[in-house]
Ligand SMILES: Nc1ncnc2c1ncn2[C@@H]1O[C@H](COP(=O)(O)OP(=O)(O)OP(=O)(O)O)[C@@H](O)[C@H]1O
């Protein structure tokens with residue numbers, strides 16, 4: 064190859080060239096593009112059907128009293144009452160768990176990206192392990208939390224639920240933040256350090272700002288998992304037909320309430336499950352909108 | 368330690384001192400390995416205080432690596448081994464080793480600003496980019512901060528361009544403006560030494576000239592160490608030139624001598640454009 068002139072090599076490459084976008088190439092492109100389109104339509108369609116049916120059926124069975132009344136003793140038996148206790152329980156549980164996981168997760172992600180740069184092998188191992196843990200089903204966390212509680216002889220409570228859920232969403236939080244922090248340009252860290260900033264200043268004044276939109280996304284992702292997950296808390300929070308007033312009270316969450324409503328023998332109660340799902344969806348929607356608004360305000364400062 | 372004793376000491380260890388007066392950085396037998404690659408080989412140089420020293424050399428000869436050693440940015444790279452040392456001279460404490468178990472890296476870096484090839488403003492607004500550096504080192508009132516921010520922005524001829532949008536994100540500035548902002552930010556930390564790695568290579572001719580003029584002016588009050596590939600730029604502003612080749616320092620001379628009467632074979636070849 065060395066001895067050939069550039070013209071010769073160009074002629075060689077040209078002789079191998081396939082026609083652009085004709086024949087098989089064009090067919091391939093049409094095939095894959097239609098596959099993509101079908102997939103998009105399917106996804107959007109299925110999501111749409113779910114959302115529309117939740118909204119449609121939910122709104123028709125929804126009543127404001129559901130938001131203001133606790134379940135009381137006979138909710139699942141169609142004797143009136145609302146889901147206030149489950150809404151508040153879910154919010155307490157998932158907001159606190161998300162906050163807890165954020166504090167710990169942010170520190171971990173910062174540690175990985177600011178302090179551990181010298182040890183890439185250790186870092187890779189940590190990432191690999193976190194990805195593994197991410198895949199562990201939430202019921203395992205619930206069972207683990209429950210067996211710990213049995214071992215220590217602790218009663219079910221909101222607090223136990225918060226800790227369990229925080230543990231369950233922690234790997235999601237860490238890895239989601241970590242992925243964003245990986246994109247911080249080395250040059251930015253170098254400039255900041257060379258001004259005589261400490262690593263913690265680099266972390267909290269620069270990394271957190273630079274990655275703020277990503278951190279918000281991570282929080283959203285983790286909150287979504289926390290608020291929607293029924294399995295991990297089934298055993299650890301117990302159930303409570305009233306709104307919890309302390310961390311040591313039992314608590315019912317919305318997903319568990321929905322599950323119980325669907326299992327109720329009364330059709331009217333089963334229908335109310337849609338109203339509860341509607342409320343759950345609204346909560347997630349509100350939180351998403353809020354976080355988008357917050358992250359937009361910081362997006363514009365991002366260095367790239 | 369008085370200056371003379373220190374000079375004598377600096378003269379030892381085989382370090383070349385091709386200038387009169389006070390040196391501020393002394394590189395002593397520095398070797399650097401990345402993995403198994405020997406990148407810096409037995410580097411012995413001294414850098415004069417409050418002068419502009421330019422580091423020249425073909426691409427890949429270790430200029431950036433040498434600069435990064437001076438303020439320990441090498442700490443960020445895994446698998447780097449260093450032997451020998453670099454000493455920063457300080458009026459009060461004598462010579463401060465750069466690589467040492469007891470070295471206060473933060474204090475060291477405050478003495479040395481670094482301007483990189485590509486500007487990296489902080490993810491904040493223009494005002495806070497400057498204020499950040501000031502606030503790192505002390506407490507100021509709002510009014511004092513305002514004054515200082517304006518002063519440093521004027522220093523780099525940026526004030527007129529940005530005075531109406533101090534609160535807008537720094538990334539919205541053009542690359543040339545960003546580089547000037549980074550220089551102002553570096554000055555605001557109040558270092559004694561400014562290291563610059565091809566600070567004008569990403570800039571248009573006008574911004575490039577602005578930075579170059581800044582550097583020439585700053586060399587009265589600061590010790591400047593600048594890497595550049597632009598020989599004409601080096602000719603225009605350098606007081607001293609260090610020429611590196613394949614990880615070794617080939618020669619260090621006063622700029623005029625260096626360009627008019629290069630001693631070593633590689634230098635002659637480099638100056639005649641044989642490596643480019
Ligand atoms: N982390 C590293 N691992 C391995 N090799 C490295 C590493 N960093 C730098 N090198 C090598 O060290 C040599 C010197 O690199 P350096 O960036 O200092 O060159 P330079 O003189 O600044 O070049 P340029 O003028 O192109 O910027 C190069 O051959 C480079 O490939």
Ligand SMILES: [Mg+2]
Pocket residue numbers: 430431432564
């Ligand atoms: Mg370089």
